[in-house]
Amino acid sequence: MSDRINIEEIFAENVFTLSTMRQWIPAEAYAEVTNVITNGGELSGKTADVVARAMKDWAVKHGATHYTHWFQPLTGITAEKHDSFITHPNKDGKMLLEFKGKELIKGEPDASSFPSGGLRATFEARGYTAWDITSPAFIKEDATGKILCIPTAFCSYKGEALDKKTPLLRSMDAINVQALRIVKLFGNTKATKVTPSVGAEQEYFLIDREKYLQRTDLIYAGRTLFGAAPPKGQEMDDHYYGCIRERIGAYMKDLNVELWKIGVTAKTQHNEVAPAQHELAPIYETSNVAVDHNQLVMETLKKVAGRHGLTCLLHEKPFQGVNGSGKHNNWSLTTDNGVNLLDPGETPNENIQFLLVLACVMKAVDTHADLLRQSASDVGNDHRLGADEAPPAIISMFLGEQLEDVVKQLVETGEATHCMEGGVLETGVSTLPDLLKDATDRNRTSPFAFTGNKFEFRMVGSADSIGDPNTILNTIVAQAFCEAADRLEQAEDFDMAVHDLIKEYMTKHQRIIFNGNGYAPEWVKEAERRGLPNIPTMLDAVETLTTEKSIALFEKFGIFTRAELESRKDVLYEIYAKTINIEAKCMVEMASRQLIPAEILYVRELSDAVISGNNAGINTKVQKRLLDEVNGLLEQMQDALDLLEKEIVAARELKDHKERAFFYRDRVKTAMEALRAPADALEVITDKDIWPLPTYGDLLFEV
């Protein structure tokens, strides 16, 4: 790659954007495509053929040899099966490349090996992928060559969703319909569509690949299962926003180019709080495209790392005692005539539409705090939430002083007559200008914070898809809009009715607002007093999917059927059990084959030292003391290992997925911790040449 990067030239060069499509297909076909994108419906067979041929010709011109329906099964990552464009050679032996409309629109991967939670038995293996015409096709470039990727949704033979995309698209439809009702009530008759926008800030760790390869736990589990704290952690605050080291800089440069080529608007990059931790944020875009792009960001982060002798860890908690990684899901709603429904304007107290939207979001988040929390849960995030580095597992909303004050006025008097203003920030330096400041400070500890013209849902885990959180957000807000519109459309006096409704919703749901320190232990007590749900772990959250309240919500807006919800629960229990099982077996392997053998060598070395010291007639107090300590810990480790092995066997005997998952959480994880403790204690007193693993210090500070 040359050193000079021309962003304009490379941006989206591997994307079949609408403007590219317009150059490659006739005007009437293009008009049909844009109509379907805006208004839904299906392409005619003829136009589908035209688009498919153009897509293929464009892709082949760019060097693509294969195409794939690219989808997002419930594994949380993406799936692809490549088919080349080649066909039967004709009788002259000439090859004609082919890609038909029906291949573009529909695929039929063998679905039997993807998680379905019982929705589809293996003998009913049919699954279909359907082209998501609203997310552009792109060419993925890697060692396989160049592959045309067609973003798709993945459903069973009976149309049940088997992925993260289908429900998201359904939820976008739902919020579009309901939000349009709201804006119409306020006289915006020109808007024909309301779209949720999402910007997902992605945190990640980069470590040296050679060292990564020496850690079985990182290879199998993506996180360290053993490891003592290094002498220095993040206490000096010297990594956050710190100068980016050369090796990492070269990586980021390469990463940006790769992302820009596939149309991902990589915008912001910086060092994060923990050593070896970094962040990337793209510019926000329509939520389904943002979900696709976040998957591509995660994939590209990993792929590019390999080229730089690095490994990217996306796990929520790769290192115990060191800040983990999350993903901030910034969310807003915009009409197609350019109104952001979450923009309060200069004087929010006078912006009635905004206040109604705010009241509805408060109602949605309060009513379905449990679902929102569930949507941000995954196995890795259990290590992070509430651990003094991320929001607790309690959902609350931060509004900031200005809006909180407006809400208070409305609740107390029914009128909001004034609002706080930003004012001027005096720097006290004659050569610096005074700055206009925002009316509201930030709060970094809130799980759901209003940040100017969007909400930032900060609970999501770094390795997780943002599909679920956005499906939930769209759906719960759609419901609140729907209920508000039902009332307001019937009202005789609209102004009075909207005034009453805002007051009613804000009064009823003000308990969800919390502007204080979300990391403080007092908040947990206060939240309990307010009756807010505190759902500590992923498993505790699973059942929220099928409460009567949730089923009614999802069925009303056509997001999930009861059967789909049941199946998703089953998949979650299974994923949990399987993940912990892998971690536990990995610990067994490391303890049996690396740590215990190493300590036996060390014990022998120390014993030899005691014997030879005694023979030489010197005082062997130090040698003896260390020998006893090491041997004692070694014994503890062996006992803990024996117990862990027994627990793994016992867990596997449980057939019920839910019961098994809880057993892994309560028994297997406890046994894992009991094995880790003596091992970590041994690490810090064992001869560096004997300890078989790169330490936290090696991994975090020697990248």
Ligand code: ADP
């Ligand atoms: P922060 O200071 O919280 O990091 P940024 O301004 O960097 O905030 O924005 C973080 C993310 O939020 C980016 O991905 C950005 O594109 C996105 N974002 C900004 N405005 C909106 C909006 N109206 N709707 C959704 N996302 C947005």
Ligand code: MG
């Ligand atoms: Mg942010």
